[in-house]
Amino acid sequence: MQSRTFSWFWKSFLSLILTAIAFAGAQAAQSQDLKSFEQRITTKVLPNGLTLLICERPEAPVFSYSTFIDAGAVNDPSGESGLAHMFEHLAFKGTSEIGTRDYAAEKVALAKVEQANNAYEAEYLKAVGRDPQKLVELKKVFAEAQAEAHKYVIPNQFTEVAERNGAEGLNAETGLDETIFYWSMPENRLELWAWLESGRLADTVPREFYKERDVVIEERRMRTDSNPQGRLEEQFLATAYVAHNYGRSNIGWPSEVSQITATEAMEFHKKYYVGSNIVVSVVGDVKASEALPMLEKYFSRIPAGAKPEEMTTVEPKQFAEKTVVIRDPSQPLYFEGYHRPDYRDPDDAVYDAISDILSNGRVSRLYRSLVRDQQIAAAAEGASPFPGDKYPSLFIFIAAPLPGHAPQEMRDAIHKEIDKLKTADITDEELAMYKTRTRADLLRGLADNQGLANTLAEYQTRYGDWRELFLQLDRVDKVTKADIRRVANKVFVESNRTEAWTETAAPTAAPQKDGGAQ
Numbered sequence: 001m002q003s004r005t006f007s008w009f010w011k012s013f014l015s016l017i018l019t020a021i022a023f024a025g026a027q028a029a030q031s032q033d034l035k036s037f038e039q040r041i042t043t044k045v046l047p048n049g050l051t052l053l054i055c056e057r058p059e060a061p062v063f064s065y066s067t068f069i070d071a072g073a074v075n076d077p078s079g080e081s082g083l084a085h086m087f088e089h090l091a092f093k094g095t096s097e098i099g100t101r102d103y104a105a106e107k108v109a110l111a112k113v114e115q116a117n118n119a120y121e122a123e124y125l126k127a128v129g130r131d132p133q134k135l136v137e138l139k140k141v142f143a144e145a146q147a148e149a150h151k152y153v154i155p156n157q158f159t160e161v162a163e164r165n166g167a168e169g170l171n172a173e174t175g176l177d178e179t180i181f182y183w184s185m186p187e188n189r190l191e192l193w194a195w196l197e198s199g200r201l202a203d204t205v206p207r208e209f210y211k212e213r214d215v216v217i218e219e220r221r222m223r224t225d226s227n228p229q230g231r232l233e234e235q236f237l238a239t240a241y242v243a244h245n246y247g248r249s250n251i252g253w254p255s256e257v258s259q260i261t262a263t264e265a266m267e268f269h270k271k272y273y274v275g276s277n278i279v280v281s282v283v284g285d286v287k288a289s290e291a292l293p294m295l296e297k298y299f300s301r302i303p304a305g306a307k308p309e310e311m312t313t314v315e316p317k318q319f320a321e322k323t324v325v326i327r328d329p330s331q332p333l334y335f336e337g338y339h340r341p342d343y344r345d346p347d348d349a350v351y352d353a354i355s356d357i358l359s360n361g362r363v364s365r366l367y368r369s370l371v372r373d374q375q376i377a378a379a380a381e382g383a384s385p386f387p388g389d390k391y392p393s394l395f396i397f398i399a400a401p402l403p404g405h406a407p408q409e410m411r412d413a414i415h416k417e418i419d420k421l422k423t424a425d426i427t428d429e430e431l432a433m434y435k436t437r438t439r440a441d442l443l444r445g446l447a448d449n450q451g452l453a454n455t456l457a458e459y460q461t462r463y464g465d466w467r468e469l470f471l472q473l474d475r476v477d478k479v480t481k482a483d484i485r486r487v488a489n490k491v492f493v494e495s496n497r498t499e500a501w502t503e504t505a506a507p508t509a510a511p512q513k514d515g516g517a518q
Helices: 002-031 034-038 083-090 103-124 132-150 157-164 187-202 209-225 228-240 262-272 288-299 348-359 365-373 407-423 428-447 449-463 468-478 481-491
Strands: 041-045 051-056 062-069 168-174 179-186 278-284 322-328 333-340 377-386 393-401 497-504
Touching: 041 288, 051 288, 051 449, 062 187, 062 449, 083 168, 083 179, 083 209, 083 262, 103 132, 103 209, 103 262, 157 168, 157 187, 179 187, 179 449, 187 278, 187 288, 209 228, 209 262, 228 322, 228 333, 228 497, 278 288, 278 449, 333 377, 333 407, 333 481, 348 365, 348 377, 348 393, 348 407, 348 428, 348 468, 348 481, 365 377, 365 393, 365 407, 377 407, 393 407, 407 481, 407 497, 428 449, 428 468, 428 481, 449 468
Parallel strands: 051 278, 322 497
Antiparallel strands: 041 051, 062 179, 062 278, 168 179, 333 393, 333 497, 377 393
16 A cells, blocks of 8 residues: 555656646747757767767656667568567566566576477477377467466566656557657656666566467457458558568568567567667756766666668569559548658658648648548548658558548549649748748657657667757758659659558358257
8 A cells, every 4th residue: 555655646746747847848949959959968879889868957856768779560580570569568577686586487487488389389380290189288288387487477567666666658669660668757766767777678588478479469450450440551561562571560460470489589689679779868857977877887788789780671663553452341441652762861851741731730731622622531641651761661641531432532532632732832831831830849849858858869869860850950941842843743653652442341241040040
């Protein structure tokens, strides 16, 4: 009961503090510029290659952090899709010091789990001569080994320790391009956080790995297999890409997720969770001169290693329009995508401008045309980049038809809006609104500690210098109406287009049972 009260106090306290920060930050946002941030941000590359960023913001006694690992689902080895996502789950399972009653004994038990799994899978994967009875016996041995290892587990201890000490917004995300861990905490818990965070990066234990593998498989069922939009998106990307890993399932293909092992996971960890591949940013009531020696002590625990090689597969040019149609007993949906360069392309800001003009709010072109005026869609927007931004990706359009309207109507209406971009300049007002909104969005993001921590870590990783965040605004200011026409004519062409839609089909009738009336 005492620990609950303590935890409740810290959560309530931190919530009030974060509200105060947001208010103060919003008022101060207009004065935020590169020079003011340079005076408050300290960057330190540790001997193991890990980069620490500290932004001093003493407005309230809290801090937020972001750990940015430059590896995501796109880095899953061939045949092992879903592997990167497993670490989002394992990161909350603890270390050799947290989450275990006796790690020495647990380590032995985990080795036996791996042996039992390997024996079961070796029999299961036999193309010829599989012994069903032996398979049942091996599965039983595997289950017993898991049960034995579970005896040493203290469930949720990592999360409970963090939350008991005031952690707020404790979460993680696995994208195609990166894996991110983050939360906010009272400033007098900085050292505890450093111990916890560096521990789960350097001292990862594949605890309850196969239980979490089952959780990921269930996530896939919910997000993709049982979700009409998820199924359409997966088929759309698999069609748009023929070579690059952006065309693979984000959460993993079922046959691969169900076979990844703890041994393969730890090999992935050994390759990608090295100092040179990690940026940790801390924003809040933290003095760099006092915090750096302590942070260096903890985060130096993370193994050094060469920066993992970048993916060298290049998606070949698309030469013909592709179409995917799924007939499904669900509401229709329309997807359309065009290949575009990655975030380092000189026209990156132009793609952002096109997305903003077509899709940003009720004044956007797609909303006014498809939703307000023609009343054929419940929603319509264009977005870029998708599904990732580290490598060449897609500019996509999505529309949800209203009842009585077909996906083909969405396609024709979207093409009319694209043609307008290609044949006539946007207005001065549209261009000015894009630039104003982009600057305002940036300032709003910088006003929030967590948002700033995430952004600093991402820009430091992607560009090698967080200052690029402010240089982006210069590129935004240079976008012209002629740029938008030029890019639209270059990218939005039929041979570069992939379309996908669902058509509502009647549900398949359940087979009738014999036997007459019940």
